[in-house]
Amino acid sequence: xxxxxxxxxxxxxxxxxxxxxxxxxxxxxxxxxxxxxxxxxxxxxxxxxxxxxxxxxxxxxxxxxxxxxxxxxxxxxxxxxxxxxxxxxxxxxxxxxxxxxxxxxxxxxxxxxxxxxxxxxxxxxxxxxxxxxxxxxxxxxxxxxxxxxxxxxxxxxxxxxxxxxxxxxxxxxxxxxxxxxxxxxxxxxxxxxxxxxxxxxxxxxxxxxxxxxxxxxxxxxxxxxxxxxxxxxxxxxxxxxxxxxxxxxxxxxxxxxxxxxxxxxxxxxxxxxxxxxxxxxxx
Amino acid sequence: xxxxxxxxxxxxxxxxxxxxxxxxxxxxxxxxxxxxxxxxxxxxxxxxxxxxxxxxxxxxxxxxxxxxxxxxxxxxxxxxxxxxxxxxxxxxxxxxxxxxxxxxxxxxxxxxxxxxxxxxxxxxxxxxxxxxxxxxxxxxxxxxxxxxxxxxxxxxxxxxxxxxxxxxxxxxxxxxxxxxxxxxxxxxxxxxx
Ligand SMILES: [Zn+2]
Numbered sequence: 203x204x205x206x207x208x209x210x211x212x213x214x215x216x217x218x219x220x221x222x223x224x225x226x227x228x229x230x231x232x233x234x235x236x237x238x239x240x241x242x243x244x245x246x247x248x249x250x251x252x253x254x255x256x257x258x259x260x261x262x263x264x265x266x267x268x269x270x271x272x273x274x275x276x277x278x279x280x281x282x283x284x285x286x287x288x289x290x291x292x293x294x295x296x297x298x299x300x301x302x303x304x305x306x307x308x309x310x311x312x313x314x315x316x317x318x319x320x321x322x323x324x325x326x327x328x329x330x331x332x333x334x335x336x337x338x339x340x341x342x343x344x345x346x347x348x349x350x351x352x353x354x355x356x357x358x359x360x361x362x363x364x365x366x367x368x369x370x371x372x373x374x375x376x377x378x379x380x381x382x383x384x385x386x387x388x389x390x391x392x393x394x395x396x397x398x399x400x401x402x403x404x405x406x407x408x409x410x411x412x413x414x415x416x417x418x419x420x421x422x423x424x425x426x427x428x429x430x431x432x433x434x435x436x437x438x439x440x441x442x443x444x445x446x447x448x449x450x451x452x453x454x455x456x457x458x459x460x461x462x463x464x465x466x467x468x469x470x471x472x473x474x475x476x477x478x479x480x481x482x483x484x485x
Numbered sequence: 486x487x488x489x490x491x492x493x494x495x496x497x498x499x500x501x502x503x504x505x506x507x508x509x510x511x512x513x514x515x516x517x518x519x520x521x522x523x524x525x526x527x528x529x530x531x532x533x534x535x536x537x538x539x540x541x542x543x544x545x546x547x548x549x550x551x552x553x554x555x556x557x558x559x560x561x562x563x564x565x566x567x568x569x570x571x572x573x574x575x576x577x578x579x580x581x582x583x584x585x586x587x588x589x590x591x592x593x594x595x596x597x598x599x600x601x602x603x604x605x606x607x608x609x610x611x612x613x614x615x616x617x618x619x620x621x622x623x624x625x626x627x628x629x630x631x632x633x634x635x636x637x638x639x640x641x642x643x644x645x646x647x648x649x650x651x652x653x654x655x656x657x658x659x660x661x662x663x664x665x666x667x668x669x670x671x672x673x674x675x676x677x678x
Contacts, residue, residue: 209659210656210659211655212659213655213656213658213659213662214640214655217633217640217655217658219639219640219654219655244662244666245662247676248615248634248662248665248666248669249634250676251611251612251614251615251669251676252615252630252634252635253634254609254611254612254615255536255612255615255616255635256612257531257532257535257536258535258540260527260528260531260543260544260547261544264527264544264547264548265520265523265524265527267548268523268548268551268552269516269520271548271552272516272519272552272555275552275556276514434520
């Protein structure tokens with residue numbers, strides 16, 4: 203065999219995919235021909251280099267998103283179109299439109315998976331005054347003025363999270379640690395029609411904020427009439443609610459519940475669930 | 486490389502569970518079974534996706550693969566191994582995506598913020614050169630190279646995954662290796678000898 207024939211078989215030889223008789227021919231040639239032997243050595247160097255390739259760990263929360271997509275799929279109608287739209291979504295959100303897209307996706311994900319937050323029909327649970335709705339709407343535009351709506355309608359005590367226990371009768375999660383990447387801006391023990399809860403506004407480094415509610419009741423009817431998605435986030439059963447530009451999430455935390463509004467994406471839900479669960483391990 | 490061992494473990498785990506009716510339960514839409522299958526195998530798909538389409542789209546496309554997988558599971562005949570079938574779905578998904586987004590540049594791991602946090606000295610420049618070189622070759626050649634060098638697949642499996650005759654795997658691999666070498670040398674690789 204001449205060099206060009208050998209070169210054609212070089213990968214097969216290198217990967218030990220040649221039949222024995224052909225392999226012997228190639229081997230004999232390689233012993234006699236420096237040029238072909240060099241080509242083979244180059245394959246080896248390349249393999250060594252390829253062996254150094256590493257893969258980062260998959261981002262957290264992939265199952266959580268996939269589950270929401272599966273749920274949406276199982277509804278059948280229009281799934282092809284919806285799938286197409288969803289498929290355009292980058293999983294990691296760097297862009298400035300990401301919040302809007304997230305919200306749109308959560309909206310698409312709704313249907314049969316619709317869940318009621320609570321089946322309870324107590325009068326006390328109804329926010330007939332719609333204060334919380336007003337609050338949510340205002341929050342999308344300006345969290346500070348939204349806060350004023352709550353403060354205007356409900357009795358409250360501004361507290362340091364560490365001192366909230368004496369008013370609440372329990373040590374809230376936020377008193378044990380602040381989720382990484384946020385800073386507590388304000389914290390109130392708030393007497394709402396449903397229950398007394400601890401409301402904490404946390405700022406991200408970029409100045410935007412999330413609001414964490416820790417409350418006794420399964421979930422107050424804060425999001426009445428809004429579509430809800432059941433998902434597993436960081437191993438916890440979570441309820442996700444599509445707000446205008448961001449999402450709200452609610453999950454059980456020990457005997458109580460945590461609800462957070464102003465979340466940007468499912469990854470953020472995961473990290474917040476992880477934060478609250480880490481604390482419950484401690485206590 | 487550890488990946489081969491990991492892949493071997495997945496193979497065993499999956500085949501044991503397949504016997505236990507995991508696939509059948511997935512097919513019935515059993516969410517827990519689906520999650521189980523996903524968790525056992527997703528790192529293989531994700532790793533392939535990172536290499537084929539880049540970090541930016543790897544997670545989304547990995548999910549796409551599982552959406553397809555769960556909806557097409559009835560088409561899995563059992564003739565090939567489940568793992569081969571999964572690789573095939575993943576490779577198709579990646580190549581289809583790259584065809585649709587021809588003008589888009591694959592973002593390498595070099596763009597990964599995690600990597601950038603590392604001190605310069607700890608980053609393997611040689612490895613990064615290979616990442617850049619891989620972006621420059623044809624996606625199908627890239628996938629064949631990955632399946633061989635990282636996933637350690639046999640020619641027969643590669644043929645099945647990519648959907649090409651077994652006899653052409655070797656010549657394509659030779660082309661992939663040559664082209665990678667050419668790009669690496671252009672990029673200043675000194676690893677040759
Ligand atoms: Zn020769």
